[in-house]
Amino acid sequence: MIKVGLCGFGSMGRGHAQLLQKHEGVKLVSVADVRPDCREKAAADYGVKTWESGEAMIAAGDLDVVFICVPTYLHAPLAIQAMKAGCHVFCEKPMAMNTSECADMIAAANQTGKTLMIGQVLRFWPEYVFLKNAIDSKEYGKLIALSMTRVGGVSTGWDNWYLDESRGGMQIFDRHVHDCDAVLWMLGTPKEVYAYGATRDPRTNGGIFHSFTEYRYSDDFVVSAEGSADTPPGFPFTACYRAVFEKGLIEFNSRLKPTLQVFAGGEPIAPELPDPIAALTSGMNISTAGPYYNEQVYFFDCLRKGVKPQVVTPEAAMETIRVVRTEIESCRARKAITL
């Protein structure tokens, strides 16, 4: 039995806790949260032992795996503490606040031999996996142009941590990091980035809350991405991409049904979506697999097999932090920056 302790029973922690119930041979045994009401809810929902902080839970020992779902400024210290205490770590995105913290996490993973996987969930999201497969296979020819969108309302979180640049890193860092990671996963690191954005007070109001980035690969191949945390209440969260190939166009829009369509002449086709964990599901009694479940299944499968996760390595997650940090620098310097 793999014994799991979860740090942070806020919105992501609750989502992960629910999905952790669906695995065979995995048991959520402890939950830590600094808020008493969150601890009470965790105990009531799952009958787990609760702790007043992630630090205390890890120090108490007796865990095989720690899930880190606390605000981003706490990812590195808790992940490092957990690995040094002998635990494997699943840590929510963004990996950490900066590349220096990421490097410390990687060093701890290397020293301890423990597994560290970052929840860059688009790598397990069927519509994004479909696009990566199309790019790799060249089924529709070469990719000519790609635009990505991730827009929605503001996130505040416990103690308004999302709105504080020093604890959450701003929208461009926290939310848009998903699209940045997907672009790097599919296409590698661009030659330079140029980003521009609208900024509020970075101490109290979320900093750069609407941004546009150009990932410049060559003179004739640029990827664009828009990210925001500023849409008014009532505007639904929207994730999209539009990919133009030599022989077709693939469009994803989280607000449409079907979400994915391929235009390659004639009527648009709604392709069957790939199941990124299909090869891993045997014997595990899985019914439906959302992207967050997919990444959990992959993580536990790697632990069982004793192999390090390849779909998202700590080094790749750190590269994403480097690029998104450079985007922020570009926004502030108002110029393109070479990577």
Ligand SMILES: NC(=O)c1ccc[n+]([C@@H]2O[C@H](COP(=O)([O-])OP(=O)(O)OC[C@H]3O[C@@H](n4cnc5c(N)ncnc54)[C@H](O)[C@@H]3O)[C@@H](O)[C@H]2O)c1
């Ligand atoms: N993968 C995704 O799609 C996705 C989506 C949303 C958030 N996230 C990430 O998940 C993480 C958590 O975000 P959230 O929206 O759940 O935040 P949240 O504010 O809802 O929850 C964070 C929880 O951590 C608790 N906490 C704070 N300090 C703690 C400590 N020292 N020990 C234990 N608990 C502590 C808080 O009380 C709170 O309940 C962030 O890094 C965020 O970027 C990922």
